[in-house]
Amino acid sequence: MLQLSRSASYSICRWQLYRSVSTWTPLTTAFNSLPTKRINFTRDDVGLFRLPELRSSEGFYLLRDNVESRTQELIEEAISQQRSRKMVDIFDELSDSLCKVADLAEFVRIAHPKRKYTQCAEEACISICGVVESLNTHKPLYQALSNVVQHGDTQSTSEVDQHVARLFLFDFEQCGIHLPEQERLRVVRLNDAILQLGQKFMNGAVQPSILPRSYVPEEIRNYFPTSGENVIITGLCTNAENVRMREAAYRLYLQPSETQESLLRDLLVCRYELARSCGFATYAHRALNGSTMERPERVQEFIDVLSDKLRPRADADFALMSEMKRREGGDIGDLVEIWDTPYFTTQLRRQSLEEQANEFLPYFSLGGCMDGLDNLLQALYGVRLQNTDMEPGESWHNDIYKLAVVHEEEGLLGYIYCDFFERAGKPNQDCHFTIQGGKRLPDGTYQLPIVVVMLGLPQPRWSGPTLLSPARVDNLFHEMGHAMHSMLARTEYQHVTGTRCSTDFAEVPSVLMEYFAGDPRVLRTFARHFQTHEPIPENMLRRLCASKHLFAASETQLQVFYSALDQEYHSAAPQLGFNTTEILRNVQGRYYGLPYVENTAWQLRFSHLVGYGAKYYSYLVSKTIASWIWQTYFEANPFNRQAGEKYRKEILAHGGAVPSRKLVANFLQRDMTPNVLADSLITEIDSDESKIKDLIISRN
CATH class of the missing domain: 1.10.1370.10 (Neurolysin, domain 3)
Incomplete structure (x- = not known):
């Protein structure tokens, strides 16, 4: 009869005990084990991301044909003399229709484990690129938009409408459509x-x-x-x-x-x-x-x-x-x-700081970190993350989680698909993908955002859950910051929803989330040993937070x-x-x-x-703005609901619908001069340096 060693048997018993008598929340328990694979006996597949067209890979052809047909209809509407909608509404629907297929296809091309899906998705990407290239040379469409931007629309428009219309026009002119033909062709060749x-x-x-x-x-x-x-x-x-x-x-x-x-x-x-x-x-x-x-x-x-x-x-x-x-x-x-x-x-x-490589791992189970995120989001915005069962065929792999983001008053805000575990062929990069952008629909309802957060974590094992290093905790909070930017935005137009804003502003919400991940008051709410449930010792917590700021200058x-x-x-x-x-x-x-x-x-x-050609500075500026926001609104109390609501209402809700410089200046009640920006970062560096010195002195 097969025998287990005493130590192995003990480990299994500890893990089984942990699973059976755990006091973790349902969210923690869900993420500390792989999603349960449900056997489908009665229902047809709902299709990837609940799109019935994608019950099979060939559905990409149908999605492509449908969007090409809708594109032609929208072009005709935009250039019509009898147009009854705002020009920006037509362009945003055109952008939304194309992005729904292009963004989805790009993600599937990169992440799907089955070759037939990646191949069909790649073909769809190429087709949509062809449609976009044809739009970029469609002079009647360009002239119709240009006329509205220069002379005003025949329909009543707001300041946001006009800003978004200018963004569409700039995107058009990036390809030189406004230039004489020979110069336009030169721009195409240069691109x-x-x-x-x-x-x-x-x-x-x-x-x-x-x-x-x-x-x-x-x-x-x-x-x-x-x-x-x-x-x-x-x-x-x-x-x-x-x-x-x-x-x-x-x-x-x-x-x-x-x-x-x-x-x-x-x-x-x-x-x-x-x-x-x-x-x-x-x-x-x-x-x-x-x-x-x-x-x-x-x-x-x-x-x-x-x-x-x-x-x-x-x-x-x-x-x-x-x-x-x-x-x-x-x-x-x-x-x-x-x-x-x-x-x-x-x-x-x-x-x-006496940091050991694996010292902190037991205190940061994946489920515990997700619970910490959930508690933080509830405190700041009244939002909960609810693990949601998926229908057959909805996901591209059997180790994907689906989170419903639910507001205590507004209800469902959107969905986050969590592709957290490493697998053969998967890109080795932590990132965030928009599958569907949010926007106000003609009937007054809201098109819910759908995003994917991708990480490269090891899968849970029989001996315990996935454990995160402090750097991976930061990465998780960072990428979830991008996701929540998409969830909490409530823009009229998908072209400017969530992270669809300027590069030097898109990283602000995600970098700000790293400040929460490095604050001991936040970490105390979820950093617990995955077996004993003991909170992380205070001296370890202080060393961990200080170590993140070494040699910051x-x-x-x-x-x-x-x-x-x-x-x-x-x-x-x-x-x-x-x-x-x-x-x-x-x-x-x-x-x-x-x-x-x-x-x-x-x-x-x-x-x-x-x-990042000419835009590598974006990280520095985003870091500086995030630091400024943290010092002004959250450093005194990282769970401040009033500050969280203000931050959502005045920053996150707008996406790129309002110029980011204006958003930041209004929110912080101060102009973004180079001196003010630099002083914000220097203040943080000096404060962190003082904390590190105090810790080292106290240990000596």
């Missing part, structure tokens, strides 16, 4: 070239460096994988204990590449030419049109002001790292180098440097024969406290230059 150059650059940015063995010092050669007589460098080895290994990986992985340099130069030139063709001074002016910061000159002023205030604080961080390096000894030198900073940040967490300075480099690349006319590494060297000297390393080209690995 195509930018897309192809960006894809090639991103692919090259992640390729390993393959070098002769002689390039690597003999004493560390064996640390790296080899292929014949070559050494393969796959990354920066930032947390390697051997300083020579960190240095070698940095110098070799970031060696200049003429191919990558050429791709980046061509990309920057094409972007500049595109911007000039569309009537903008630079690509940065084009990218920032309609953003929170509005123009690159304001971004540059913010970067400069923040840089000046950060420098002495970042220098103090580097001095502490250098002291740690001296204590480690060795013959490499006493001063911290650019390849050392991640390593010593980790070391300080372990040494000064130098880390922020690094983001300033990245942002400044991105602006430098996109805010001026490219000079003949310019070299992106020389620009990097100059910018690093001005904005970062550690020197440029000769014969390296870090920017050629910086894939964010493609997706």
